[in-house]
Amino acid sequence: MVDAMDGTGAALMAFLDWTGEKGLLTTANARAIKVGAKDVLEQAEGPDWESTDLRTIDVDDVVRCFETKRATKYTPKTLGAYVQRFRSAMNMYRGFLADPGGWRPSRQPRSKPASPRRQTNGDRPQVKVTLPAAAPSPATEEPHDRPDMMTYPFPLRRDGGVVFARLILPHDLTPAEAKRIGDHITTLAIDVPEPPKTRHDPQPDPEPEPQSDPNAPF
Numbered sequence: 001m002v003d004a005m006d007g008t009g010a011a012l013m014a015f016l017d018w019t020g021e022k023g024l025l026t027t028a029n030a031r032a033i034k035v036g037a038k039d040v041l042e043q044a045e046g047p048d049w050e051s052t053d054l055r056t057i058d059v060d061d062v063v064r065c066f067e068t069k070r071a072t073k074y075t076p077k078t079l080g081a082y083v084q085r086f087r088s089a090m091n092m093y094r095g096f097l098a099d100p101g102g103w104r105p106s107r108q109p110r111s112k113p114a115s116p117r118r119q120t121n122g123d124r125p126q127v128k129v130t131l132p133a134a135a136p137s138p139a140t141e142e143p144h145d146r147p148d149m150m151t152y153p154f155p156l157r158r159d160g161g162v163v164f165a166r167l168i169l170p171h172d173l174t175p176a177e178a179k180r181i182g183d184h185i186t187t188l189a190i191d192v193p194e195p196p197k198t199r200h201d202p203q204p205d206p207e208p209e210p211q212s213d214p215n216a217p218f
Contacts, residue, residue, distance in 0.1 A: 005100065009041045010050035012093050019092070024105050028172045032149070036085025040066045055097065059090055075166070078151045 002008075004015040013034060020030030041049040044065040045057075063083050070079060096103040151168050169181075 005097065007053055007055045007097060008050060009038075009045065009052045009054060012037060012041075012054055012089060013050075015093050015096060016089060019105070028170065031172070033085045033089050036082040037089035039070075039082055040086040043069045054090065054093065059087065063087070075151055075153065081149070081151070 002010045002014040004011050004018055016025075016030050016034040016037070019025040020027045025033070038049075040062060041052065044062040045052045063086065066083070066086070067079055070082075074082070092103075092105060149168050149170055151166050153166055156165055170177075
């Protein structure tokens with residue numbers, strides 16, 4: 001069993017498993033970060049990545065090496081997502097090594113709600129409107145920036161060539177979710193009439209040769 005305090009690539013994987021098991025990260029988030037960090041280390045450090053000392057490596061050098069080797073396989077957005085996961089894993093792991101007993105994953109501080117202003121006699125009556133909590137807007141939260149999402153290129157034929165659609169899906173996509181996505185995509189399809197086929201008129205049958213009448217006079 002790998003000791004998470006060893007400071008190696010294998011110990012980083014054990015550390016990420018531990019964060020998911022203890023609920024410090026969601027299971028899906030821990031798994032996604034682990035996938036990205038492992039791929040980066042494998043490409044940059046080679047077959048000995050598990051024994052690489054992560055306390056002394058240059059993170060920027062590792063990232064540059066990974067981007068060079070994976071530039072033709074991943075889209076720029078996927079490369080960026082994997083690099084982000086690797087950097088996140090390294091920041092968390094080095095923080096854990098520095099203070100294993102007190103380490104906790106950093107969280108975004110919540111903004112405090114503004115204090116309501118008291119109404120005075122000279123103020124106009126204020127109408128209080130309570131709105132439901134808005135869901136995250138796709139325009140402000142890019143799915144590819146999330147460590148639990150992955151971009152999958154999907155080839156489509158267009159004008160005799162091939163173009164790639166990109167599906168951004170979670171790593172832990174369930175069969176039920178996949179069916180819902182497939183059913184939804186089916187509703188987006190439109191019927192495109194097939195181009196008219198070139199008509200080839202069949203060759204006329206040759207005229208039959210006249211039959212001789214046996215009763216006809218010579």
